[in-house]
Amino acid sequence: MPIFETAVVLTTQFHHSSLKIPECFDTAWQIFFVPPSMHRIHHSVVIKERNTNYGVIFSVWDRMFGTLLTKADQDRISIGMGAYPRQEKLKLHHLLVMPFTRQVR
Numbered sequence: 001m002p003i004f005e006t007a008v009v010l011t012t013q014f015h016h017s018s019l020k021i022p023e024c025f026d027t028a029w030q031i032f033f034v035p036p037s038m039h040r041i042h043h044s045v046v047i048k049e050r051n052t053n054y055g056v057i058f059s060v061w062d063r064m065f066g067t068l069l070t071k072a073d074q075d076r077i078s079i080g081m082g083a084y085p086r087q088e089k090l091k092l093h094h095l096l097v098m099p100f101t102r103q104v105r
Contacts, residue, residue: 007057008057011033011056011057012056014035014036015034015035015036015038015039015040016036017036019036021035030070032058033059034053034058034059038055038070039055040074040077041069041070041072042054043077043079043080044077044078044079045080045081046078049072049077052067052069053067053068053069
Protein backbone atom coordinates (compact mmCIF):
# COMPACT_ATOMS: atom_id res chain seq x y z
CA MET A 1 0.00 0.00 0.00
CA PRO A 2 2.77 2.58 0.72
CA ILE A 3 4.09 2.13 -2.84
CA PHE A 4 0.69 2.93 -4.35
CA GLU A 5 0.17 5.94 -2.07
CA THR A 6 3.63 7.26 -2.88
CA ALA A 7 2.98 6.83 -6.61
CA VAL A 8 -0.35 8.68 -6.34
CA VAL A 9 1.18 11.58 -4.41
CA LEU A 10 4.14 11.91 -6.77
CA THR A 11 2.08 11.71 -9.95
CA THR A 12 -0.54 14.09 -8.56
CA GLN A 13 2.17 16.62 -7.74
CA PHE A 14 3.60 16.15 -11.23
CA HIS A 15 0.40 16.66 -13.18
CA HIS A 16 -0.84 19.50 -10.99
CA SER A 17 2.43 21.33 -11.60
CA SER A 18 2.85 24.10 -14.13
CA LEU A 19 5.75 22.35 -15.79
CA LYS A 20 6.11 22.84 -19.52
CA ILE A 21 7.33 19.55 -20.91
CA PRO A 22 8.83 19.11 -24.38
CA GLU A 23 6.07 18.06 -26.76
CA CYS A 24 7.83 14.86 -27.82
CA PHE A 25 8.12 13.71 -24.18
CA ASP A 26 4.53 14.77 -23.43
CA THR A 27 3.16 12.82 -26.40
CA ALA A 28 5.13 9.70 -25.49
CA TRP A 29 4.31 9.98 -21.77
CA GLN A 30 0.54 10.20 -22.29
CA ILE A 31 0.46 6.86 -24.06
CA PHE A 32 0.54 5.23 -20.62
CA PHE A 33 0.65 8.01 -18.01
CA VAL A 34 -0.98 11.37 -17.23
CA PRO A 35 1.21 14.42 -18.04
CA PRO A 36 0.38 17.94 -16.78
CA SER A 37 -0.97 19.02 -20.19
CA MET A 38 -3.52 16.21 -20.19
CA HIS A 39 -4.67 16.76 -16.62
CA ARG A 40 -4.86 20.55 -17.08
CA ILE A 41 -7.72 19.95 -19.53
CA HIS A 42 -9.64 18.24 -16.70
CA HIS A 43 -9.57 21.49 -14.67
CA SER A 44 -11.00 23.64 -17.48
CA VAL A 45 -14.05 25.82 -16.90
CA VAL A 46 -15.46 24.42 -20.16
CA ILE A 47 -17.70 21.54 -19.09
CA LYS A 48 -16.92 19.36 -22.14
CA GLU A 49 -13.24 19.61 -21.27
CA ARG A 50 -13.70 19.29 -17.50
CA ASN A 51 -15.59 16.00 -17.92
CA THR A 52 -12.49 14.29 -19.32
CA ASN A 53 -9.11 12.94 -18.23
CA TYR A 54 -9.97 11.50 -14.83
CA GLY A 55 -6.86 9.29 -14.66
CA VAL A 56 -4.42 9.86 -11.84
CA ILE A 57 -1.46 7.67 -12.77
CA PHE A 58 -2.41 5.82 -15.95
CA SER A 59 -4.13 7.28 -19.02
CA VAL A 60 -5.38 3.82 -19.99
CA TRP A 61 -8.51 4.27 -17.83
CA ASP A 62 -9.62 7.29 -19.82
CA ARG A 63 -8.96 5.40 -23.04
CA MET A 64 -11.06 2.47 -21.83
CA PHE A 65 -14.00 4.59 -20.66
CA GLY A 66 -13.99 7.12 -23.50
CA THR A 67 -13.07 10.11 -21.35
CA LEU A 68 -9.66 10.81 -22.90
CA LEU A 69 -9.12 14.26 -24.44
CA THR A 70 -5.62 15.15 -25.55
CA LYS A 71 -6.23 17.85 -28.12
CA ALA A 72 -6.97 21.18 -26.49
CA ASP A 73 -5.32 24.57 -26.90
CA GLN A 74 -3.27 24.69 -23.70
CA ASP A 75 -2.89 28.47 -23.91
CA ARG A 76 -6.66 29.00 -23.98
CA ILE A 77 -7.61 26.71 -21.10
CA SER A 78 -9.12 28.68 -18.25
CA ILE A 79 -8.78 26.75 -15.01
CA GLY A 80 -11.28 27.01 -12.18
CA MET A 81 -14.98 26.87 -11.51
CA GLY A 82 -16.89 28.60 -14.29
CA ALA A 83 -19.78 29.46 -11.99
CA TYR A 84 -17.45 31.44 -9.70
CA PRO A 85 -15.15 33.58 -11.86
CA ARG A 86 -14.74 36.40 -9.31
CA GLN A 87 -12.00 35.70 -6.76
CA GLU A 88 -13.33 38.24 -4.26
CA LYS A 89 -16.47 36.08 -3.91
CA LEU A 90 -14.37 33.08 -2.85
CA LYS A 91 -13.39 34.32 0.62
CA LEU A 92 -14.00 32.00 3.57
CA HIS A 93 -17.30 33.55 4.66
CA HIS A 94 -18.65 33.38 1.09
CA LEU A 95 -17.64 29.73 0.77
CA LEU A 96 -19.33 28.81 4.05
CA VAL A 97 -22.73 30.19 2.99
CA MET A 98 -22.48 29.23 -0.68
CA PRO A 99 -24.15 25.80 -0.36
CA PHE A 100 -27.23 27.46 1.12
CA THR A 101 -27.53 30.42 -1.23
CA ARG A 102 -26.81 29.34 -4.78
CA GLN A 103 -27.29 26.22 -6.84
CA VAL A 104 -24.54 25.29 -9.27
CA ARG A 105 -25.58 23.63 -12.51
